[in-house]
Amino acid sequence: MVTLSRKFSTATSDSLTYISLKQFSQNPQKSTPFYQIQQQQLEHLKSQIVTTLDGCKNLTQIKQVHARILLSDLEQSCYVLAKLIRTLIKLNFPVDPYPRSIFNRVKYPNPFLYNALIRGYLIEERLNESIELYSLMRKEGAGPLSFTFAALFKACGAKMNMSLGRQIHGQTILVGGFDEDLHVGNSMIDMYIKCGFLEFGRKVFDEMPKRDVISWTELISAYAKTGNMESAGELFDGLPVKDMVAWTVMVSGFAQNAKPREAIMVFEKMQESGVETDEITLLGVISACAQLGAAKYADWIRDVAEKSEFGGKHSVVVGSALIDMYSKCGSVGDAYRVFQGMKERNVYSYSSMILGFAMHGRAHDAMKLFDEMVTTEIKPNRVTFIGVLTACSHAGMVEQGWQIFELMEKCYGIKPSADHYTCMVDLLGRAGRLQEAHELVKTMPIEPHGGMWGALLGACRIHKSPDIAAIAANHLFELEPYCIGNYVLLANVYASCGRWSDVSTVRKLMRARGLRKNPAFSWIESEKGMVHEFFSGDMTHPRSGEIKQALEDLLERLEAKGYQPHLSSVPYDVNDEDKRRILMTHSEKLALAFGLISTLPGSEIRIVKNVRICEDCHSVICGASQIMGREIVVRDIMRFHHFHDGICSCGNFW
DNA sequence: GTAGGGTTAG
Numbered sequence: 130m131v132t133l134s135r136k137f138s139t140a141t142s143d144s145l146t147y148i149s150l151k152q153f154s155q156n157p158q159k160s161t162p163f164y165q166i167q168q169q170q171l172e173h174l175k176s177q178i179v180t181t182l183d184g185c186k187n188l189t190q191i192k193q194v195h196a197r198i199l200l201s202d203l204e205q206s207c208y209v210l211a212k213l214i215r216t217l218i219k220l221n222f223p224v225d226p227y228p229r230s231i232f233n234r235v236k237y238p239n240p241f242l243y244n245a246l247i248r249g250y251l252i253e254e255r256l257n258e259s260i261e262l263y264s265l266m267r268k269e270g271a272g273p274l275s276f277t278f279a280a281l282f283k284a285c286g287a288k289m290n291m292s293l294g295r296q297i298h299g300q301t302i303l304v305g306g307f308d309e310d311l312h313v314g315n316s317m318i319d320m321y322i323k324c325g326f327l328e329f330g331r332k333v334f335d336e337m338p339k340r341d342v343i344s345w346t347e348l349i350s351a352y353a354k355t356g357n358m359e360s361a362g363e364l365f366d367g368l369p370v371k372d373m374v375a376w377t378v379m380v381s382g383f384a385q386n387a388k389p390r391e392a393i394m395v396f397e398k399m400q401e402s403g404v405e406t407d408e409i410t411l412l413g414v415i416s417a418c419a420q421l422g423a424a425k426y427a428d429w430i431r432d433v434a435e436k437s438e439f440g441g442k443h444s445v446v447v448g449s450a451l452i453d454m455y456s457k458c459g460s461v462g463d464a465y466r467v468f469q470g471m472k473e474r475n476v477y478s479y480s481s482m483i484l485g486f487a488m489h490g491r492a493h494d495a496m497k498l499f500d501e502m503v504t505t506e507i508k509p510n511r512v513t514f515i516g517v518l519t520a521c522s523h524a525g526m527v528e529q530g531w532q533i534f535e536l537m538e539k540c541y542g543i544k545p546s547a548d549h550y551t552c553m554v555d556l557l558g559r560a561g562r563l564q565e566a567h568e569l570v571k572t573m574p575i576e577p578h579g580g581m582w583g584a585l586l587g588a589c590r591i592h593k594s595p596d597i598a599a600i601a602a603n604h605l606f607e608l609e610p611y612c613i614g615n616y617v618l619l620a621n622v623y624a625s626c627g628r629w630s631d632v633s634t635v636r637k638l639m640r641a642r643g644l645r646k647n648p649a650f651s652w653i654e655s656e657k658g659m660v661h662e663f664f665s666g667d668m669t670h671p672r673s674g675e676i677k678q679a680l681e682d683l684l685e686r687l688e689a690k691g692y693q694p695h696l697s698s699v700p701y702d703v704n705d706e707d708k709r710r711i712l713m714t715h716s717e718k719l720a721l722a723f724g725l726i727s728t729l730p731g732s733e734i735r736i737v738k739n740v741r742i743c744e745d746c747h748s749v750i751c752g753a754s755q756i757m758g759r760e761i762v763v764r765d766i767m768r769f770h771h772f773h774d775g776i777c778s779c780g781n782f783w
Numbered sequence: 784g785t786a787g788g789g790t791t792a793g
Contacts, residue, residue: 276784315785346786377787450789481790583793
């Protein structure tokens with residue numbers, strides 16, 4: 130059995146050659162010259178037919194070629210018939226009846242012919258027919274060729290048919306002749322990964338006699354997708370020759386697992402190693418920059434993109450990613466410049482730009498862009514509407530929001546999803562219409578998810594509404610019991626209303642569930658590009674003395690203009706003096722004071738904070754932008770705040 | 784015939 134398969138699997142001649150050779154062996158002397166001449170002519174005809182088939186665009190043309198084949202000595206040639214079948218399948222003709230009938234007429238189908246048909250069935254997802262043909266091929270002793278196996282594994286992976294995949298795995302071992310063929314092993318690894326059995330794939334990998342960069346990359350990518358960057362990194366370090374794809378998997382792996390610093394580091398190493406980058410590599414590192422929100426990296430990566438031969442400034446994919454990156458780095462102006470500079474735009478470009486405007490409180494610009502978009506060929510999708518609704522929400526445009534919400538299904542056939550309802554809850558909630566928001570959650574036709582209750586809870590924080598907050602929070606405690614943010618938010622709402630016993634109940638619940646508050650911190654880039662981090666109450670910075678002094682000076686000037694500390698922002702039951710002291714040490718204030726002393730007068734200050742900005746800090750920064758004449762941009766966990774001349778782009782809604 | 788990808792609201 131094994132010998133037979135091996136013999137046929139390596140055969141490249143087709144049936145015609147086989148028949149001619151048979152004639153030759155029966156009468157060598159007579160047939161030699163004839164055989165040689167005929168063989169030459171046939172080879173010529175074959176290549177002619179193959180070329181013609183490559184140019185075929187419709188059935189009539191193909192049938193003409195077929196007629197020509199049937200009239201020639203190539204009538205039984207598996208080589209040209211396989212090509213014929215492949216052409217039909219490429220042009221989306223179903224395997225039954227035409228290609229199948231071509232196959233059925235061949236007396237001695239070879240593995241190529243089987244393979245062409247099997248692949249056709251696989252494209253139609255007719256797994257059973259493929260397997261039947263495969264079994265027939267095995268029974269006839271023809272093949273199988275390694276790429277038939279590869280195609281079978283691919284189909285099993287796509288259908289997540291693990292048990293069939295294992296059976297075929299067994300077949301490859303039985304045949305035993307494929308140890309040398311990497312494609313079979315690689316497809317097998319891929320199949321196990323797609324079926325969700327990474328460890329089976331790893332086992333195949335470990336047992337393969339030979340591996341190539343694709344075998345490694347498949348596994349590295351699978352580890353990255355499951356969030357196991359440690360295993361991905363270990364494998365990657367062991368990979369002897371790293372190509373562009375392998376590097377890219379690491380870059381985007383880190384980016385997708387919220388490790389932007391690592392992603393950028395890997396990208397830098399990649400460049401050092403001299404490997405080229407393409408569009409896809411750029412996307413990974415652009416996404417990392419977006420997460421980091423650091424302006425320094427943003428300009429650097431734009432330069433890299435512009436210099437790269439693939440990711441030139443106007444590529445629609447890279448351009449859209451750059452728009453998102455600049456928006457998240459706080460430079461919505463740069464984002465718009467990229468948008469304007471793009472030769473081609475698609476739904477991603479528009480959606481990203483609309484979301485960018487929304488994020489920065491520029492609702493008017495977002496709406497204008499949406500209006501512009503609907504005059505183009507580009508159809509808005511569900512994400513576009515998230516952007517438009519978010520814009521309405523951050524600008525308090527309740528009526529317009531409702532209109533858009535209705536338009537979405539009526540004019541664009543997009544059924545509002547839970548996420549769209551969340552935007553509406555957010556819109557109503559921010560506008561202070563908490564009862565309506567709560568009603569909407571209760572009456573909408575979709576099961577509310579965490580995000581929706583979260584939006585409601587967030588609105589309760591703004592409007593200090595402890596009763597609805599408790600309802601929303603209780604749902605959240607069930608839906609996402611380990612998300613500390615919700616507990617903190619509820620405690621803050623209670624604290625702002627002075628309900629201290631409720632505050633302590635929430636704190637107890639947190640402790641009981643083993644949850645600890647994440648320390649809040651802020652960071653700021655100095656002019657030299659250094660990143661300075663501040664935790665609340667942090668006095669470890671070398672310039673702490675100056676920072677403290679600058680902050681005191683600032684507050685003094687603000688108080689002279691009527692600023693009063695927002696004592697209700699402190700969620701602890703302590704006296705007012707302590708509250709004042711605690712507010713003084715908030716991380717964003719330390720970052721602000723450092724920004725004031727470490728940057729040139731008149732220049733922009735950018736601060737990033739890992740949680741929501743508090744009300745007191747918000748009003749201090751508002752004031753600072755006015756009396757110090759500074760543009761101040763703060764990115765918190767939710768959005769951007771642009772402070773200019775005493776006013777914030779968020780309209781005091783966040 | 785095998786490996787890598789952009790926008791999502793609290």
